[in-house]
Amino acid sequence: MSEIKKEWPLWEVFIRSKQGLSHKHVGSLRAADAKMAIENARDVYTRRSEGISIWVVESVNVHASNPTEQGPMFEPSDDKVYRHPTFYEVPEGVGHM
Amino acid sequence: MFNFVAMQVENDVKQMEEQFQAKIDADIRIEPRDWMPEKYRKTLIRQMSQHAHSEVVGMLPEANWITRAPSLRRKVALLAKVQDEAGHGLYLYSACETLGADREETIDDLHSGKAKYSSIFNYPTITWADIGAIGWLVDGAAIVNQVALQKTSYGPYARAMVKICKEESFHQRQGYEIITVLANGTPAQKAMAQDALNRWWWPSLMMFGPTDADSPNTQQSMAWRIKRHTNDELRQMFIDATVKQAEVAGLTIPDKDLKWNEERGHYDFGEIDWEEFYNVIKGNGPCNKQRIEARRKAKEEGMWVREAAMAYAEKQKSKVKAA
Amino acid sequence: MNKELYEYVLRMGDDSLILGQRLGEWCGHGPILEEDIALTNVALDILGQARILMDYAGKLTNKKEDEVAFLREEWDYKNVLLVEQPNGDFAKTILRQFFFDAFRLPFFKELQNSKDETLSGLALKAVKETTYHLQHSSNWVIRLGDGTDESHQRLKTALEELWMFTGELFYADEVDTKLVNEGIAVDLNKIKPIWDAKVSEVFAQAKLQIPEESWMQKGGRKGKHTEHLGFLLSEMQYMQRAYPGCEW
Ligand SMILES: [Fe+2]
Ligand SMILES: [Fe+2]
Ligand SMILES: [Fe+2]
Numbered sequence: 001m002s003e004i005k006k007e008w009p010l011w012e013v014f015i016r017s018k019q020g021l022s023h024k025h026v027g028s029l030r031a032a033d034a035k036m037a038i039e040n041a042r043d044v045y046t047r048r049s050e051g052i053s054i055w056v057v058e059s060v061n062v063h064a065s066n067p068t069e070q071g072p073m074f075e076p077s078d079d080k081v082y083r084h085p086t087f088y089e090v091p092e093g094v095g096h097m
Numbered sequence: 098m099f100n101f102v103a104m105q106v107e108n109d110v111k112q113m114e115e116q117f118q119a120k121i122d123a124d125i126r127i128e129p130r131d132w133m134p135e136k137y138r139k140t141l142i143r144q145m146s147q148h149a150h151s152e153v154v155g156m157l158p159e160a161n162w163i164t165r166a167p168s169l170r171r172k173v174a175l176l177a178k179v180q181d182e183a184g185h186g187l188y189l190y191s192a193c194e195t196l197g198a199d200r201e202e203t204i205d206d207l208h209s210g211k212a213k214y215s216s217i218f219n220y221p222t223i224t225w226a227d228i229g230a231i232g233w234l235v236d237g238a239a240i241v242n243q244v245a246l247q248k249t250s251y252g253p254y255a256r257a258m259v260k261i262c263k264e265e266s267f268h269q270r271q272g273y274e275i276i277t278v279l280a281n282g283t284p285a286q287k288a289m290a291q292d293a294l295n296r297w298w299w300p301s302l303m304m305f306g307p308t309d310a311d312s313p314n315t316q317q318s319m320a321w322r323i324k325r326h327t328n329d330e331l332r333q334m335f336i337d338a339t340v341k342q343a344e345v346a347g348l349t350i351p352d353k354d355l356k357w358n359e360e361r362g363h364y365d366f367g368e369i370d371w372e373e374f375y376n377v378i379k380g381n382g383p384c385n386k387q388r389i390e391a392r393r394k395a396k397e398e399g400m401w402v403r404e405a406a407m408a409y410a411e412k413q414k415s416k417v418k419a420a
Numbered sequence: 421m422n423k424e425l426y427e428y429v430l431r432m433g434d435d436s437l438i439l440g441q442r443l444g445e446w447c448g449h450g451p452i453l454e455e456d457i458a459l460t461n462v463a464l465d466i467l468g469q470a471r472i473l474m475d476y477a478g479k480l481t482n483k484k485e486d487e488v489a490f491l492r493e494e495w496d497y498k499n500v501l502l503v504e505q506p507n508g509d510f511a512k513t514i515l516r517q518f519f520f521d522a523f524r525l526p527f528f529k530e531l532q533n534s535k536d537e538t539l540s541g542l543a544l545k546a547v548k549e550t551t552y553h554l555q556h557s558s559n560w561v562i563r564l565g566d567g568t569d570e571s572h573q574r575l576k577t578a579l580e581e582l583w584m585f586t587g588e589l590f591y592a593d594e595v596d597t598k599l600v601n602e603g604i605a606v607d608l609n610k611i612k613p614i615w616d617a618k619v620s621e622v623f624a625q626a627k628l629q630i631p632e633e634s635w636m637q638k639g640g641r642k643g644k645h646t647e648h649l650g651f652l653l654s655e656m657q658y659m660q661r662a663y664p665g666c667e668w
Contacts, residue, residue, distance in 0.1 A: 007201045008403060008452070010194060027257070028191040029454055030200065032406035032563070033413065039556060040454040043461050044187055047180070048264070059194075067130045153453070160448035164441060167659035167668040168486045169471050172444070173464060179447050180460040187453045225659060225668075275668075282666055391449065399451025401574070402510045405567025412566065 010059040011037040013044075015051035023055050031056075121322050126252040129195040137321055140314070141251055142198045143212075144323060149189035150207045150214035152182045154388050158222040159231055167225055174271050175228060181268065185261050192253040208393045216374060217300050219382030226279050226286075226293035232272015234294075234301040234339070240265050241335045242305070250322035273342060280346045287347075294343065295351045302366075303374045305332040311371075336364050424595045425536070426480045427498065428605055430488075431595075431641055433473030434499035437489060438649070439520060440467035441656055442507055451510050458556060462517070465549040469542060476538050490660040494650055495643035502585040504640070504649045511571065512578040514560045518622065519582065521554035523589045526614040527606055535603040558622045565626025572627065579628060587636025589615070 008030040014023035026045050031037035037056040045051065065073050077083070113132055120127065127133055156179050163179065166172035190200045206212035217235055222228060243265065246258045279290035306312055306328040318324040326334075336355075343350050354367035376382070443463035450456030475485040502520060507513045528550055531543035564571040590608045599605030623630060639645065659668070 006404075006407075007199070008407060010200075026260075027188055028194060029187065030452065031454065032403075033410035035559065036406065036410075039559070040458065042552075043458040044184055044454060047184065047457075047461070064130060067128065068132070156448040163444045163447055164655045165658050167663075167666075169467065169474065169489050171668055173467050173471070176444055176447060176460060176464055176467070180457055180464070183448075183453055183457050183460070187457070190453075278667055283663070285663065286666060395449045395451070398509070399455075401568065401570045402451040402455075402564070405571030406563050407567075408571075409563040409567045 008032050011041075011056045012059050012062055013037075013041045014055040014057070015041070015045060016053035017051055019052065023053065026050075028059060034058075118320070121250050121320075124248075124250075124322075126255060127250055128252045136317075137323075138196055140318065140321070141254065141323060142193055142196050142203075144318075145189050145193050145254055146198065146203045146206070147213050147215075149186045149193065149203070150212055151218065152186035152189060154207075154214045154392060155218045155235075156182045156186075157388050157391055158218055158220070158384070159228060161222050162225060162228050165225070166228075171275070178232070178268050178271060181264050184264070188257040188260060189254075192251075192257045195253045204392075204396065208389060208396065210380070210389070213378065215304055216377040216382065217304050218388060219377050219384045220296070220300055221384050224289050224293060226276065226289040227297070229272050229275030229279060229290065230293035230297040232268050232270075233276050233342070234272075234297050235304070236265060236268040236272060237339060238301050238304045238335050240269060241331050241338070245325040245331065248322070248325055254323075273346075276348070277346045280348055290346070291348055294348050298351050299369065299373075300377075302332055302336070302369055303377075305329075305335070307371065307374070333363050336366055340364055422480070424598045425604065426477060427595045428599055429473050429477045429480065429539075430496075431498040433470055433477055433488075434497050435503055435520075436466045436470035436473060438497070438499045438652065439503040439517075440470050441652060442503065442505075443513075443517075445507055446513065459513075462553050462556065465546075465553065469546055469549075472538070472542050486660065490657050494645060494653055497640075497645065497649065497653070498643060499640050500585070500588045500591070501637055501640045501646050502582065502588065504646060504652060505582065505585060506648055508578065508581070509574055511564055511574040512581065514557055514564065515575060515578045515582055517553070518557035518561045519586050519589070519619075521550055521557050522615050522618040522622075523611065525550045525554050526611045527608075530606040530610060533603075534605070539604065554618075558618075561622050561628075562625045565623075565628050575626065575628065579631065583631045583633065584635060584637045588638040588640060591638050591641050593641070 009032075010028050011031055011034075012028050013026050015026050016023045029037065029040050029044055031040050034056060037058075038054050041054045041056055042051075046054070114134055117127075117133060117137075127137075159175065159179050159182075163172065163176055166175050190203060193203055194200060203212070207214065217238075222231070240262065243258050243262050247255055247262055249255045249258065276290050276293070279286040281287075309315060309327045309329045312328055315324060315327055319327070340350065340355065352367045354365065356365055358365045377385070380386075440463050443459055443466065446459045447456065447463070450459055470489070471485060474489045477483075478485050478488045481488070502516060505512075505516060525547070528543045528546045532540050532547065534540040534543065561575070564575045566572070590612050592608045596605050596608065600607050619630065
């Protein structure tokens with residue numbers, strides 16, 4: 001038999017707290033496989049009905065941006081105000097849009 | 098030439114340290130992949146893992162009464178509470194993993210005696226009232242500390258604390274409820290409650306750690322906002338909040354020097370037996386060996402289970418690949 | 421009072437109570453934190469069911485939930501022998517749980533149609549809980565059965581110990597006959613084939629063989645227990661016995 005890895009891999013857990021919201025990262029846990037990771041996430045992170053949907057991703061598969069490149073990565077969009085609704089004026093009578 | 102490079106590196110580090118401290122001073126959270134001083138990282142791992150160990154070892158004295166809880170309502174509440182503590186341990190180990198501290202290694206440090214955990218869990222739970230006293234005093238003391246830590250500078254730690262504090266809110270209440278029901282019960286029940294308070298009061302005060310004069314790392318931890326109040330400040334907050342609760346329950350706090358100090362606006366209290374504290378930390382508490390033994394046994398006896406799950410997972414993976 | 425109904429509620433309630441008590445012993449000692457938490461979730465669901473049933477049995481006899489749960493003699497507990505068996509290692513606990521869950525899920529599904537509203541209400545909630553329990557215990561039986569040599573061997577040993585206690589899950593007598601006719605109880609003859617099919621399905625994946633030995637123990641439903649129950653009860657009843665008549 002091939003050698004067994006000692007420790008269960010680490011998984012990142014994302015939970016949708018209610019319909020209409022996106023999944024949010026809540027923490028991590030250890031599990032042998034994806035099925036178990038989802039079960040464990042349900043038992044560990046939704047003991048008080050915190051969620052209706054769970055995503056798990058093995059932590060080694062999460063690729064992150066480098067924080068020292070925060071400038072080039074995110075600042076260019078800071079001045080694209082036209083992407084934000086408050087950039088546009090709407091006559092008072094129309095109410096909320 | 099060599100010296101010049103070394104100096105350059107030193108300057109860079111100094112500059113990064115200054116930027117780092119400026120972020121902390123501006124209350125900007127540090128996230129896992131951000132640059133941080135090595136000592137900050139080490140101190141954090143130590144503090145978070147100690148905290149995680151305390152949650153998990155802390156399950157044992159209370160779990161001791163699950164099978165003997167006096168009513169079904171108490172049994173399920175206690176079970177849910179101890180389970181929460183397992184969850185807290187897990188959240189904190191998970192926070193440690195964000196800094197690359199592998200859980201298994203972290204736990205091995207606990208089992209080998211290298212890592213510490215809260216000294217309070219080395220005291221025995223000998224009556225049902227101890228379950229009340231732990232919820233009321235020990236969780237009460239923990240909450241004082243944890244509420245402050247919700248604003249700690251390290252993001253994953255702060256977020257874990259927010260979750261933990263939300264869950265803790267029922268722990269102290271269920272403990273205090275147990276105590277007040279006993280205090281208002283038969284003479285035997287009341288005696289049981291008072292006895293538990295007598296035994297748990299002083300160890301609870303020790304939970305906040307040595308006096309400020311004797312905790313040399315406090316200064317740096319405060320500057321890094323890993324700690325948001327000193328040990329003595331937190332201890333005083335806890336005492337001030339608890340005295341009234343004991344009064345309402347009709348129980349006497351076992352400290353003849355305890356009295357309100359108008360000038361300070363706080364309660365004065367008696368001398369803590371620090372010799373006992375240091376001995377319990379060193380391993381000489383009544384239950385140190387028993388607690389670590391129980392955790393080690395759980396890990397050892399669980400090994401074949403973890404291996405089996407891993408072997409099964411790998412077989413499934415290779416089946417998928419082969420197909 | 422409907423004597424048969426009381427008996428029926430006790431049988432169901434004691435199954436939950438005693439198994440919940442056993443699972444509670446694991447808390448703080450599980451093979452890994454995640455599983456410690458998972459097992460406790462199962463225990464909490466099952467004890468929740470026990471509370472509803474103890475409360476109901478109490479209403480039928482003018483007693484309080486805790487009087488029913490804690491203050492009976494050993495021969496008045498009506499759980500199946502399976503649930504009082506000691507936890508043993510994780511393989512034994514999980515296999516015991518699997519046998520029980522595989523019984524309880526179809527049982528509760530049927531009980532949802534009971535004419536007794538307390539029971540059908542309980543069943544409605546319990547079906548959801550038990551669906552998850554069965555999934556959890558099945559997955560583990562498969563993992564252990566098809567994991568390592570050691571886990572397979574341990575599971576086999578557990579099977580040898582527990583198999584003879586599975587027959588009693590389908591024990592039925594005049595209590596059942598009367599209540600089935602009244603539309604209150606579940607006809608266990610309907611449950612047995614579903615249980616058999618589930619066990620075969622999971623055992624196939626776990627590479628386990630159903631034992632040939634067919635001699636089955638019984639007695640629990642009539643209050644005749646194994647030696648294990650006495651110790652379980654002396655722990656569980658300790659406070660109520662030592663301090664009679666107190667509030668907690
Ligand atoms: Fe705690
Ligand atoms: Fe906690
Ligand atoms: Fe707590």
